[in-house]
C-alpha cells in the first residue's frame with residue numbers, strides 16, 4: 018500500500034516536472050524580447066504604488082506569427098482590441114483596481130479608442146487670423162467626459178505592448194512573476210486572441226521568402242500556457258480566460274473543457290459575429306448569459322461583463338480569506 022502510494026506520487030511529480038520542462042523548452046527556442054527586465058521593474062513599481070488596490074492584468078488584441086526571421090510577412094488575426102480596451106476603462110472606473118494593460122501595438126487603447134485620428138482632426142479648427150486651435154463645441158461634451166475619466170484613472174493604468182506571439186508569451190510570463198506576490202487580489206482577464214500555431218525559429222526562413230514558386234508552410238502547435246500559468250505562475254490569482262468560436266454549437270462545450278483542463282475560475286465564451294451582443298460566463302458549476310443590443314447608443318457589453326467579474330473576484334477573495342482564517 019505504502020509503496021503503491023509513493024509510486025503514484027512519483028508518477029504525478031514526474032508528470033508535473035515533464036510539463037514544466039516542456040514549457041521551458043518551448044520558451045527556450047523562441048526569440049526572447051530584450052526589454053523584459055525593464056518591464057518587470059516597471060510593473061513591480063506600479064503594483065507596489067497601487068498595493069492598496071486590487072490588481073488586474075488585461076490582455077488585448079491579436080498576436081502575429083512571423084514567417085521569416087527577418088520578418089516581412091506574418092500571420093495575424095481579426096482582433097481589434099475592443100474587448101480589452103473597453104474592459105480596462107470600465108474596470109478602472111470602479112475605482113477598485115489598478116490595471117496592467119498588455120496590448121498589441123497599434124490595436125485599440127483605453128480612451129483613445131473612442132475616436133480615430135481623422136475624426137479627432139475633423140473636430141479641430143485652426144484659425145489663421147489668431148493662430149488659435151479650437152474644438153467644435155458639439156464635440157466638447159464627449160471629449161470632456163473622456164479626458165475626465167482618463168485623468169481620474171491615469172495613475173492606475175500601466176500600458177505594455179506586444180506584437181509577436183513570442184513577445185506576448187514572454188511578457189505574460191514575466192508579469193506573472195510580479196503579480197504572483199499579490200495572491201488572490203490579482204485578476205487576470207485574458208482577452209487577447211493568441212495564436213495556437215507558430216513556426217519554430219529553427220524552421221523559419223532567414224530572409225524574405227521568394228515568390229518563385231507556390232508556398233507551403235508548416236505550423237507547430239503552441240503549447241497551452243494557460244495550464245502552467247494557473248498551476249505554477251499565479252496559482253492564487255483569479256484567472257479568467259476567453260474562448261472564441263465561429264460555430265455556436267461547440268462554443269460552450271469547448272469553454273467547459275478549457276475549465277476542466279486548466280483549472281481556472283471562469284471562461285467567457287463568445288462567437289465571432291455576435292461577440293459585441295452576447296457572451297456566456299461559464300464556471301465549473303453553471304453558466305450565465307449576458308446580452309445587450311450594441312446598436313443602441315452608449316451600450317457596450319464590456320460594462321456588464323466587468324460588473325459581473327468584479328463581483329465574482331470579490332466573492333473569490335472573501336472565500337479565500339474565510340478559508341485562510343479557519344486554518
Ligand code: PAZ
Nearest residue numbers: 096097098099100208210259260261
Ligand atoms: O479584440 P476584439 O474586441 O475584436 O475581440 C475580442 C475577442 C473575441 C478576441 C475576445 O473576446 C476573445 O474571445 N479572446 C480569446 C480568443 C481565443 O483565443 O479563443
